[in-house]
Amino acid sequence: MEPATFVLFGATGDLAKRKIYPALFQLFVDQKLPPSFSLIGLGRRGLSHESFQANVEQSLITFSRSEVKDADVMKKFLRAFRYHVLDIDRKEDYTKLLRLVEERENELNITPNRMFYLSVGPEFFETIAANIHESGLDSANGWKRLVIEKPFGHDLSSARQLNTKLNQAFNETEIYRIDHYLGKPMVQQIGHLLHSALSEQEYRTRKIASVQITANEVLGVEERAGYYDHAGAIRDMFQNHMLQLLMMLTIELPNRSSVEEVGKLKRNVMKALKPLNKTDVTHHIIRGQYGAGEIQGEQVVGYTDEPGIELGSHNDTFIAARLQINDPFWKDTPIYIRTGKRLKEKATRIVIEFNSEGPLKDLLIIEIGPNERIFFQRSQSGMENSDVEIPIRSQHSFMKEVVKDAYEILIHDALIGDKTYFAHWDEVELSWEWVQPILDAYRENLLPLHIYPAGTYGPSESDKLLEIDGFHWWFDAKNVSINDATKGESFEAQKAELIEL
Numbered sequence: 001m002e003p004a005t006f007v008l009f010g011a012t013g014d015l016a017k018r019k020i021y022p023a024l025f026q027l028f029v030d031q032k033l034p035p036s037f038s039l040i041g042l043g044r045r046g047l048s049h050e051s052f053q054a055n056v057e058q059s060l061i062t063f064s065r066s067e068v069k070d071a072d073v074m075k076k077f078l079r080a081f082r083y084h085v086l087d088i089d090r091k092e093d094y095t096k097l098l099r100l101v102e103e104r105e106n107e108l109n110i111t112p113n114r115m116f117y118l119s120v121g122p123e124f125f126e127t128i129a130a131n132i133h134e135s136g137l138d139s140a141n142g143w144k145r146l147v148i149e150k151p152f153g154h155d156l157s158s159a160r161q162l163n164t165k166l167n168q169a170f171n172e173t174e175i176y177r178i179d180h181y182l183g184k185p186m187v188q189q190i191g192h193l194l195h196s197a198l199s200e201q202e203y204r205t206r207k208i209a210s211v212q213i214t215a216n217e218v219l220g221v222e223e224r225a226g227y228y229d230h231a232g233a234i235r236d237m238f239q240n241h242m243l244q245l246l247m248m249l250t251i252e253l254p255n256r257s258s259v260e261e262v263g264k265l266k267r268n269v270m271k272a273l274k275p276l277n278k279t280d281v282t283h284h285i286i287r288g289q290y291g292a293g294e295i296q297g298e299q300v301v302g303y304t305d306e307p308g309i310e311l312g313s314h315n316d317t318f319i320a321a322r323l324q325i326n327d328p329f330w331k332d333t334p335i336y337i338r339t340g341k342r343l344k345e346k347a348t349r350i351v352i353e354f355n356s357e358g359p360l361k362d363l364l365i366i367e368i369g370p371n372e373r374i375f376f377q378r379s380q381s382g383m384e385n386s387d388v389e390i391p392i393r394s395q396h397s398f399m400k401e402v403v404k405d406a407y408e409i410l411i412h413d414a415l416i417g418d419k420t421y422f423a424h425w426d427e428v429e430l431s432w433e434w435v436q437p438i439l440d441a442y443r444e445n446l447l448p449l450h451i452y453p454a455g456t457y458g459p460s461e462s463d464k465l466l467e468i469d470g471f472h473w474w475f476d477a478k479n480v481s482i483n484d485a486t487k488g489e490s491f492e493a494q495k496a497e498l499i500e501l
């Protein structure tokens with residue numbers, strides 16, 4: 001791996017402490033950082049190099065996946081860290097930063113490869129990119145890369161504007177857009193796993209009746225009210241994570257696909273998505289907001305009573321959608337996506353239901369969180385956690401392996417210049433294009449805002465969206481009969497019998 005300098009904007013922030021430093025430390029322990037590595041942390045507050053290093057050490061003690069046992073290893077790791085005071089708007093700070101970066105490159109005798117990681121609010125992206133360019137930080141004789149976190153824009157036009165500005169300093173091959181769902185090992189393999197599962201003799205000829213993609217959260221808006229009240233579930237989850245899951249599921253990746261192939265296949269999915277217009281959005285989209293309710297035995301307030309939320313806010317905390325991909329394989333298969341906050345239980349999963357006569361349905365279940373695994377199950381509607389007849393089919397589980405954090409995988413990929421599992425501009429733009437009529441309909445209030453009690457599975461209209469097509473959301477506890485709770489143990493035992501893929 002080539003030597004590099006990691007220039008971290010937002011080095012004193014929460015994301016850096018909880019995710020970036022632990023990921024870098026794990027890469028260091030696994031010997032996956034460049035042998036000559038320099039990190040320069042940036043923030044407005046004044047800190048000496050030593051106190052910055054002590055803060056990083058503290059965050060590793062709290063958040064690292066590996067226990068920090070060896071003081072020497074820690075010392076060696078922290079030796080790479082320097083701190084520099086920088087106000088994002090102050091041009092002269094970038095000139096001083098350039099001097100520090102060069103000084104360290106000379107000390108370490110390394111090529112000026114520079115990775116600029118923006119762990120700051122998206123409102124700063126354009127200014128930082130412009131100042132990097134003006135100061136000459138990007139003009140050394142090595143590679144340069146820009147890493148940014150979603151959100152990439154607020155709607156289609158702001159996303160395009162942001163991209164145009166970023167392109168003045170970095171070209172598309174140099175921009176690494178993190179969507180941390182793409183860093184999850186299961187998500188990286190779902191296309192492969194689906195197709196290898198489908199190729200099993202018995203399943204090959206069957207038609208897929210429907211696909212459901214669910215990302216339910218128990219948490220409410222927490223500390224992020226200011227951001228979330230202007231984003232909602234549609235911008236925070238749907239436009240990026242959920243559509244990325246859809247793309248990764250429905251592309252069939254040949255082994256060792258190149259970044260270009262992956263990009264092209266994902267683009268094709270987005271292009272084949274049947275577009276909505278703002279007047280027919282009502283038939284395909286359910287908008288919801290949580291009211292007061294009970295979560296895991298505790299009373300919680302409704303969204304508009306949360307601190308920091310505008311009184312009478314119409315913001316969405318839940319979205320359910322029916323989508324259709326117009327290509328030969330998927331054209332007859334409705335795809336349902338839902339995501340929301342303050343729901344009954346935390347789960348990210350994909351359920352593929354196969355066509356079958358009678359009450360028993362064959363399902364392929366891909367669990368992405370909290371655990372990662374894939375397995376077949378035969379279930380009766382409404383009894384899915386109990387009267388389960390499991391044909392001994394196949395299961396692939398990531399549970400036995402140590403599952404790496406998405407940031408570890410993505411930061412490593414960015415350091416080696418592999419953009420496969422980053423969001424490419426075309427697919428970001430196509431996602432915004434698809435979502436824009438829904439945003440317009442929300443803005444013009446063409447769509448009802450259904451209030452659902454916290455601790456449920458969202459508004460009942462989300463169930464009706466499937467019912468009219470003859471389906472229901474699988475694995476909602478309300479579909480499980482009362483006696484089933486007692487059968488959980490045998491259900492687990494039966495699942496354990498499944499054969500590895």
Ligand SMILES: NC(=O)c1ccc[n+]([C@@H]2O[C@H](COP(=O)([O-])OP(=O)(O)OC[C@H]3O[C@@H](n4cnc5c(N)ncnc54)[C@H](OP(=O)(O)O)[C@@H]3O)[C@@H](O)[C@H]2O)c1
Nearest residue numbers: 010011012013014015043044045086087088119120121122
């Ligand atoms: N936290 C997460 O888990 C998470 C997850 C996914 C995405 N994100 C995204 O990642 C970004 C950072 O989130 P965060 O939670 O780390 O935020 P945060 O805790 O509020 O930290 C913000 C950082 O930005 C720096 N900063 C703010 N204004 C600045 C300015 N004018 N000049 C220089 N530095 C400035 C702050 O440093 P000083 O205060 O020292 O200036 C601090 O280091 C956000 O866009 C967020 O949406 C966060």
